[in-house]
Amino acid sequence: MNQFNDKVVLITGASRGIGEAIAHQFAAQGAQVIVSSRSQEGIDAVANAIQAKGGQAIGITCHNGDKESRINLIKQTIEQFGQLDVMINNAAANPYFGNVLDMGFTAIQKTIEVNIEGYFHMSQLAGQQMRSQKSGVILNTSSVNGRTSGFNQSLYSASKASIISMTESFAKECAPFGIRVNAILPGLTDTKFASALTQNEAMLKMILPQIPLGRIAQPEEIAPAYLFLASDAAKYITGISLPVDGGLLA
Numbered sequence: 001m002n003q004f005n006d007k008v009v010l011i012t013g014a015s016r017g018i019g020e021a022i023a024h025q026f027a028a029q030g031a032q033v034i035v036s037s038r039s040q041e042g043i044d045a046v047a048n049a050i051q052a053k054g055g056q057a058i059g060i061t062c063h064n065g066d067k068e069s070r071i072n073l074i075k076q077t078i079e080q081f082g083q084l085d086v087m088i089n090n091a092a093a094n095p096y097f098g099n100v101l102d103m104g105f106t107a108i109q110k111t112i113e114v115n116i117e118g119y120f121h122m123s124q125l126a127g128q129q130m131r132s133q134k135s136g137v138i139l140n141t142s143s144v145n146g147r148t149s150g151f152n153q154s155l156y157s158a159s160k161a162s163i164i165s166m167t168e169s170f171a172k173e174c175a176p177f178g179i180r181v182n183a184i185l186p187g188l189t190d191t192k193f194a195s196a197l198t199q200n201e202a203m204l205k206m207i208l209p210q211i212p213l214g215r216i217a218q219p220e221e222i223a224p225a226y227l228f229l230a231s232d233a234a235k236y237i238t239g240i241s242l243p244v245d246g247g248l249l250a
Helices: 017-028 040-052 067-081 105-133 154-177 201-210 224-230
Strands: 008-011 032-035 056-059 086-089 136-141 179-186 241-244
Touching: 008 017, 008 067, 017 032, 017 040, 017 056, 017 086, 017 224, 032 040, 032 067, 040 056, 067 105, 086 105, 105 136, 105 154, 105 179, 136 154, 136 224, 154 179, 154 241, 179 224, 224 241
Parallel strands: 008 032, 008 086, 032 056, 086 136, 136 179, 179 241
Antiparallel strands: none
């Protein structure tokens, strides 16, 4: 059953990792998927792979930390498809791994621009279109770090906590327009983005004992949470933050 037939799904940060897995799974359920990231080559590769499997996908570049780029992404989506049913804010920046006192200002700016400003503004832009449709779903990728700060990841963790609060605010204020807003909190996942942890044997020895399932996740194990929260099976769910973390936060 293709539960997302005739639905337009936009995913940022979708050239690899969790975003790529989300794109493939929505396409497999019949959605028209817009794959977005800064890399045209990366999003074209994902879109082409989806098309090769019989799915529908196109790539549109966007720098999530840039206002005009975000505006252009939503504009192009509406111009080409006339609607936006599911907005998935998944792009993220984590340019610094180290002690909080030594973080440079450029890294501070980048983290805030992408992870906080980018999510807020993109949710506004998508929500304005959804308000005119009287329906829509916004899903935000937060992190378990939004609930318990990661070691040497102070501002990244703070930005992910901000996304949880943002999700709750948007959920309350957008509900009258038929828009649901939820967040997903992935645990440690085997992606290039998380390689500073997954490729660090000392860090893994510290983290793995805290995960009841005893291992890190694969992107394909995180993506189904997005399908569920975007589906009619979750039509009475809004404002939640769903951990997909192997039991870490339990």
